[in-house]
Amino acid sequence: MDVISTQMRSAIENGSWIRRMFEAGIQLKQQYGEDAVCDFSLxxxxxxxxPAVGVALRAFAEHVDEPFSLGYMPNAGFGWAREKLAAYLSSxxxxxxxxxxxxxxxxxxxxxxIIFKAILEPGSEVLSVTPYFVEYGFYVANHGGVFRTVPTLPDTFALDIDAIDAAITPQTRAMIINSPHNPTGAVYTLSELEALTELLARASKKYGHPIYLIADEPYRFLTFDGATVPSLLPLYPYAIVASxxxxxxxxxxxxxxxxxxxxxxxxxAQLMAALTLANRILGFVNPPVIGQHIMAGALGSQVDVSIYARRRQMMADILKDAGFEFQMPRGAFYFFPKAPGGDDVAFVGKLAEERILAVPGSGFGGPGHFRLSFCVGDDVISRSAEGFKRVLGR
Ligand SMILES: Cc1ncc(COP(=O)(O)O)c(C=O)c1O
Incomplete structure (x- = not known):
């Protein structure tokens, strides 16, 4: 009996590699103990x-006994929160x-x-590049769109402007990019982004509708070696930043x-009205109350990024020592080394035998590589050194 939709059945069957690794990780940890497994999968x-987060949260808790303190609000969020965020993002x-x-x-x-809900017609195409954050395909399909990808340039993972140009069709409604990039650590330069927006402006004109450029930027704050993340908002009228x-x-x-x-x-204003209605009718209704109070108190603060910088260096030293080939990440908290032998799924299996958990690049449309996340303690990174050496020695 068909108890679920075909779309969801195939999504579950093709399931995310990250989830599978998560489950494999739980099993390994049960078998050998937490401390014996180096989990770089999540x-x-x-x-x-x-500290500003805790301060804001405790201040909010003082007022929680008031009426509506945790009630519904306008679908786009509190007016005061939008004002505060707009001022911060302006700078x-x-x-x-x-x-x-x-x-x-x-x-x-x-x-x-909500962006895809607001802009896609059935069959509208959304373009991205490989490798990509695996959820994009699901989000586009949620709203009747068709997800298409073009490869990035070999080794550097930079945008291939000619390939993007060739992939645009009359159905292209949007392109989604992510910088700093999960999983490659690439950060796009101003000249790449200028070339991209010029191309999209020309194509928008040619096809008589906006081709939106969606910039997915949750890692904007995390760059290394002086890399900067240029903003698309002053470059292109149809840019939308999601973060x-x-x-x-x-x-x-x-x-x-x-x-x-x-x-x-x-x-x-028309697009904002559609986004606001989408927040409501997709069932989000409104953004979290407590999160907005935290944001108001903590805008401008961030986690201690020097810790991520230190771990990046530790991980790079270990990978280099062991003999892996990789591009040093310029941002975000992932490495995306080449899988020795080329078969990333098989190689990630070998790593698991060394009790090192990684995600195969195939899960991101980037076969031949594997992803390591360095939001784990320094001790886990140090402990992995021998396993990385052994797996290459085998
Ligand atoms: C590239 C990228 N985009 C979007 C997200 C989603 O983040 P959020 O927790 O803000 O929904 C993530 C989370 O890992 C991500 O890596």
Whole structure:
């Protein structure tokens, strides 16, 4: 008997590699004990939130006995929270934003879903690059769209502007990019982004409709070696930034994110109305109350990024010593080394025999590589050194 939809059955069958590794990890930990397994499979920030988060949360708790303290609110979030966020993002992105240009959401994931709900027709195409954050395909399909990808340039994972140009069709409604990038650690440069927005502006004109450029930026705060993340909002009227406080405040479970529109977009009030209704009718209803109070107190603070920088160096030294080939991540908290022998699924299996958990690149549309997340303690990274050496020696 068909008790669930075909779409969900196939989604479950093709299931995310990350989930599978998670389950394999639990099994290994039960078998050998927590301390014997080096788990690099999940991007769940382990750093403590900055002190401003606790301060804001305790201050909120003082007022929780008041009526409506935890009640419904406008679908786009509290007016005061949107104003505060708009002022903060104006300086971060170098544009003048009003409260109406931002909407609060249930994480960046919620932001992406309301964006696709607001802009896609059945069969509309959304373009991205490989490798990509695996949830994009699901989110596009949620709203009747078709997810298409083009490869990035070999080794550097930079945008291949000609390949993107060739992949645009009359059905292309949006392109989604992610910088700093999960899983490759790539950070796109201003000249890459200028070339991309020029191309999308030309294509929008040619096809007579906006081709939105969605910038998924939850790792904007986390770059290394002086890399910067140029803003798309002053570059392109159809740019939409989706982001969250999951990573910079270690707040992933509280689900607070946002979408922000470019002030260069004249018809943005229409799009904002659609995003707001989408927040409601997708069942989010409104963004989390407590998250907004935390955000108001903690805007501008972040976790101690020097810890991520230190772990990145430790991990790089271990991988280099063991003989892996990899691109040093310029941002975010992942390495995406080449899988020796080329078969990433088989290689991740070998790593698991060394009690090292990673995710095969195939799960991100990037076969031949594997992803290691460095939001784990320094001790886990140090402990993995011998296993990485042994797996290459075998
Ligand atoms: C590239 C990327 N986009 C979006 C998200 C979703 O983040 P959020 O917790 O804000 O929904 C993640 C989470 O890992 C991510 O890595």
């Amino acid at each position: 991007g769940n920030p382990d750093l403590t939130p900055p 971060e992105h170098g544009v003048q934003l009003a409260a109406n240009d931002v909407i609060l959401t249930c994480g960046a994931a919620g932001a992406l879903n 969250s406080f999951s990573k910079n405040l270690s707040l992933a479970g509280e689900r607070l994110g946002y979408a922000v529109l470019s002030p260069l977009f004249e018809e943005r």
